[in-house]
Amino acid sequence: MSHPLETFWLADDGNLAPNNPSLPLIVYRHALPVGDPATIEAHFRRNRWSNAWVDGIYPFHHYHATAHEVLGIAAGTAEVQFGGPSGPVLTVSAGDAVLIPAGIGHCRVSASDDLSVVGAYPGGADWDLVHATPAARSESLPKIAVVPPPTSDPVYGSGGPACCAGRP
Numbered sequence: 001m002s003h004p005l006e007t008f009w010l011a012d013d014g015n016l017a018p019n020n021p022s023l024p025l026i027v028y029r030h031a032l033p034v035g036d037p038a039t040i041e042a043h044f045r046r047n048r049w050s051n052a053w054v055d056g057i058y059p060f061h062h063y064h065a066t067a068h069e070v071l072g073i074a075a076g077t078a079e080v081q082f083g084g085p086s087g088p089v090l091t092v093s094a095g096d097a098v099l100i101p102a103g104i105g106h107c108r109v110s111a112s113d114d115l116s117v118v119g120a121y122p123g124g125a126d127w128d129l130v131h132a133t134p135a136a137r138s139e140s141l142p143k144i145a146v147v148p149p150p151t152s153d154p155v156y157g158s159g160g161p162a163c164c165a166g167r168p
Helices: 037-046 133-147
Strands: 006-007 025-027 047-057 069-075 079-084 089-093 097-100 106-111 116-122
Touching: 037 047, 037 069, 037 116, 069 089
Parallel strands: none
Antiparallel strands: 006 025, 025 097, 047 116, 069 097, 069 116, 079 089, 079 106
């Protein structure tokens, strides 16, 4: 793996974002082709991540309780807050990918006008959209607990960091 990786363990904020106790957020820098969303979608599909969409990133705190998600930045840049309102704000740029385990909150803070994002899910999993609220957090904890870890990394395939990123 020749691209820089950043790994973030985000604790349950106790209020809005349950985050994930077993898997980290992984940022893959300069790991994807730039410009054509279809090329990124095909890359993810080869690594068994599908059910893809092309759009932006929601500008409100949310998470997915039933599936992990990968975001591939095809064009532009964005500042995204992960882990809830007190979590880190990271800048992602064209060519970056972000693996967001089930339960990890995310929210677009700002973006360039040309932002284009490809999202996909392991094995084409169905996903839900959970607005980060205290009530939703309580309801989501049991769902997050049963989402299995990815069996294939969205960027590197079998044996990539998503396949062995759990807590020691």
